[in-house]
Amino acid sequence: MSSAQLTLTDIEFSYPGMGAPIFENLTVQFPARTWTGIVGANGSGKTTLLQIATGALAPAHGSAHANGLALYVAQRTDDPPPFFEDFIWAPDASALKSRLRIGDDWPERWHTLSHGERKRAQIATAFWREPAILALDEPTNHIDSDARALLIQVLKNYHGAGILVSHDRELLDELCTRCLMLDHGRATLRPGNITEALAQQDIEEQTAQNESDALKHAAARLRAEAQRRRVIAEQKAAAARGSHQKKLTKNDPDGRAMRGLAKLTGKDAYANKLAGQMRGRAARVEKERASIQVTKRYETGIWIDGASYSPRDFLLRLPAGKLPLGENENRHLHFPELAIGGADRIALTGANGSGKSTLIRHILSNLQIPGDKLVRVPQEISAEDSRALLEKIKLHPNDERGRIMTTISRLGSRPARLLESAQPSPGEVRKLLLSLGIVRGPHLIVMDEPTNHMDLPSILCLEEALADCPCAMLLVSHDRAFLKKITRQRWHLAALPNGDTNLEILPALDEE
Template sequence: MASAQLALQSVEFAHPGMTTPLFSELTVQFPSAWTGIVGPNGAGKTTLLKVVTGELEAQGGSVHRQGLALYVAQRTDDAPEFFEDFIWAPDATVLKARLRVSEDWPERWSTLSHGERKRAQIAVALWREPAVLALDEPSNHIDADARRLLVQALKDFTGIGLLVSHDRALLDELCMHCLLIDPPDAVLRPGGVTEAMEQQENEETSARNANDALRRTENRLQAEAQRRRVIADQKAAASRGSKQKKIPAHDHDGRAMRNLAKVSGKDAYAGKMVAQMNKRAGKVATERAEIAVKKRYETGIWVDGASYMPRDFLLRLPAGSLPLGGGRQLHFPDLAIGGTDRIALTGANGLGKSTLINHLLGRLQLAAEKLVTVPQEISADDSRALLEQIKRLPNDELGRVMITISRLGSRPSRLLESALPSPGEVRKLLLAIGIVRGPHLIVMDEPTNHMDLPGIVCLEDALAECPCAMLLVSHDEAFLEEITHIDWHLTREVSGDTRLEIIA
C-alpha cells in the first residue's frame, strides 16, 4: 500500500445556491486508522468525503493527499468500477470469500439485494488497496452476519480510513478519532463516537453553565447600575434645588456654601459609581460573547393526524409464492395487516424482503394519501424530483413538513437550498410528507439507513407512539423491539427457496 497522507488547510466549500458555506477555514490532519465523520443529515459529511478524495474541488484552502484515495458512495444504483477485474483477479480470492461475493454478481447486478451490492462495493475498494478510503454508510442494508465479516475486513485496513455512519457500534468499534461536524465548524476528537460526543456534550454543558452564570452577573450589575442611576438623579435634583436657594445675608461663616459643596460632591460620586457598574457589566458582556454556546433545536415528532384504520384489515392475502430470480421462490402463508398491527419483516440479505414489500404495496385496501412508504433506496434523480415537489407545496403544508424535518434533526433552510438532498434527508422528507397527511399505514424498508443518530432516536420515539399500523423492514433489532409486536421472518430452505414464518 502507498504511503498515506491526508491534511486539509483552511478548506471552504459551498454548493451552488447556498447562502453560507458548509465548511469555512476547516483545518484538520487525519491520522492513519479509522476516523468517524459524525454530524446531522445535511451537515456535509458526504461532501467532505468527496472533497478529501478529490471527487469535489475545494473552493478555498488546500487538500494535501498522497497515494490513491477512493470514495465508496452510499447509493448502490450502479456496479462499482473495476468490478469485472476484481471478480477475475487472482489476488481477489480471499476478499471474495471473506465478503461472500459471487462470480456471477456482475451479470445479475439488478437482481442483487442492496446489502449484496454494498458488500461488492467495499470488496472492490479494499482490493484496490487505497492509501485513503472514504466509506459512506458501509453498514447500510447489511445483515448481522455480513456486518461481522465487514467489520473484520475494515479492521485489517492499514491506511487512512474515513467512516460516515449512523451505526454507533461500528463507529465505536473501528474509530480512533471522530470529526464532529456542525457547519461551519468541525472538531476532531479522540475515541469512538460515544466518547467523542460525551466530550462534546460536557464542553457544551460547561459553556452553557458559564454563559448562564455570566448572564446572571451581567443582569445584577445592570440592575445595580440602574439603582445607582436613580440615586444619582435624585441627588442631582436635590443639588439643583440647593443651588436655587438664596444664601441668607447674615450667614457670614459660609455654612450654606459648605453644604452646597457636600451635595455636589455626593452627586459626582453617585455618577462615578454608575459609570463603574456599567463598565463592569460591559466587561462581563464581552466575556459572554467569547463563549461559544450551540443553539439547541427542538426535536422529537408526534405523528400528527395519524389514526387507526376504521376497517379491521388493511390487507388480506392468501398463501402463495413470488419469483426471486435464479429459479428461486419466496413462499408465504396467508398474510393480513390489521389496523393496529406493528409488523417487523426480518431475515438475511437476498431472501426477498423488498420483493415481498413491493408485492404487498400493490394489494393494499387503502387510499394512497393514507399510506406512507419509504423505500430502501431512492435514486439521485428521484431525490431531486422529490425536493422540487416539496418546494412547490402550499405554504401551510410546506411549513408543517419543514417543522417535522427540523424535529428530525435537520435544518430546513439548508435542505431547501440544496440541489440534491442527502439520502438521510430524503427519508426524512418522505416520512414528513406522509406524516402531515395523517397516515393509516407506514411502510419503511430499512428505516434507519442513512439517518443520523439524533434522527434515529426521534424516529423511534415517534413510531413507538404513532396511532396507526406499521410494516418495518430492518436489521436493527433494538429499533424493531421498541416498536413492533409481530415478526414476519424469512429463512432460506435447503432448496435455496425462501419461506416466511409468522411469529406473534
C-alpha cells in the first residue's frame, strides 16, 4: 500500500496547437509532511503540473490520484479565492486571519487591496480548508518581508503533501526536502533543497557532457583510422596489381603471377574487412553516445540595444502633494517634491498596502517622455491582456518579432513553444513586455515587482542587463538583493500613526 498522498502515473499533456507535449510518461509520488519544489524555466510546465495534480486540468494520458482534498493556489490574484467569504466569517478562522493579517472587510474591497494582501488572502483561505494536498504557485509574489516571515511559519506547520513553485530560492531552500526538475519535457526528481538539487544537476550534466565528448572523440578516431587503413591498403594493392599485371602480359608459363594476383586480391579484401570492422566499432560508439542525455543549454544574458539617457535633464518633476489611498479617501499618501533625472536609478520600497502602485500610477501620468521610450512592466497582467499581448507580437514584422524572440530566448524561454501557446505564463508575459520595450531603445524602465513570476536564471540575466543599461529606472520590489545591485537612490513609503503613508528619501540600499 503506497504511503503517497498524491500519485501521478504516466502523465502526458499538451495544449492545443503544440508540436510536442509538455509532459510524457511522467510518474511521481508526493508524500505527506513533505514539501516538493517544482523547478524549471518559464514555460516548462510548472503551473500546468500543479493544475494536473489538483484536478484543475485533466491529462491526455495517465492519471492523478489524490488521497483527500487537493487545492491549487494560483499565481494570479485577479479574483477572490473560492470560499473566501466563508473563511472570513468562520468561527475557527480567527487565529489564521490574525497570523496572516487578514481584514474582515477584504471581500467587499478586493479590487482595492494590494496584490500582496490578495496573496495572503489566497493562502489563508486555502489553509483554512485543510487540504491533504496543497499546491502553491509563487506564494511569496508581492508580499513584504514581514508577511513573508509569517507565511513561512504557516507553511512549515503544514502536515499534508506540499507542492511549491517559486522563484524564491531562500523559500525553496528553507521548505523543500526534494525537487522535481522540469527541463525540455523531462522531469527528474532529486533529493534535497534547491541548492542541493541544482548542484547535483550540474554534476550530472557535466558528467554526461564529458562522457558524450569522450565518445565523440573515440568515434572520430576510429573512423579516421578506418579511412587511413583503407587508403593505405588501396595504394599498396594498386601498386602490387600493376607489378603482377606486367608479369602476366610478358609471360606466366607456370601461373605464379596469376596465383600472386589472387593472393593479393585476398589481402585487399582482408584489409577492407578490417577497415569495415573499425567503421562498425565507430558506429557502435556513436550509438552509445546517442543514448546519453545531454541537456542543451541555450545562450543566456540579454543586452539592451539602443537604450540611452534622455537628452532632457528631467523625465519627471512633481511638486509636493498627497494622493488618496483606497476609495473612501480617509487615508492618504504624502510625498515631497519628486524628480527623476535621465540617469537616476530609484528603488521604491514599502509594506503591502502602503501605496506603491498608487504612486507609480501617478508618476506614469506625469512623465515627460515619448511613450515609445518607456518600458513599463506592471505588477500583474490579466489573463485576457496576456493573450492579447502575445497575439499582437505575433503580428509584428518578421525582423522586429525576431529581435523580440531572441531576447525571450536569452531570458531562458523557448520562443517556438511560446508562439504555439494560447496563454503565456505570467513569467513569459513579463519577458514579452520587457523584450517589446527593449527593442525600442528606452529612456526609462519602470518595473513593479520585476522578479515576480520569473525563473531563477532569468532573474540573473535581468540583473546583469539592468546593471549595464544606460537609461533611467524606477524599480518597485521587495527583493532587496535585486535592488542593491541595480539602484542608487531609494524612495521608501513609511506608515504614519493615523494610517496615512509618508514617502521618505533615503540612502541607497547598499549604503545602509
